[in-house]
Amino acid sequence: RTPEGCYVAFPKVHAWGDETALAQRLLTEFRVAIVPGAPRWFGEGAKGHIRLTFATSEAILREGLARLARGLAALRRTGAPGC
Secondary structure, eight states, X not given: OOOSSOSEEOOBOGGGSOHHHHHXXXXXXXXXXXXXXXXXXXXXXXXXXXXXXXXXXXXXXXXXXXXXXXXXXXXXXXXXXXX
């Protein structure tokens, strides 16, 4: 869904496995830093989500979202082993 006016989004990512493992793989393999929706930070309902922030320049945002899209597509194609 489209955010309604905030500079953060909290999408579900359970299709890619564990959100903490996903965050680590996106960082190491695709140079995308995301925050896993770990219950210790965001409560029990956060499991299976990631936190994205859009508080940056449009150029950086475009690059980051392009890397995120490539990373998620690659992990989906490979079955996201380790996630």
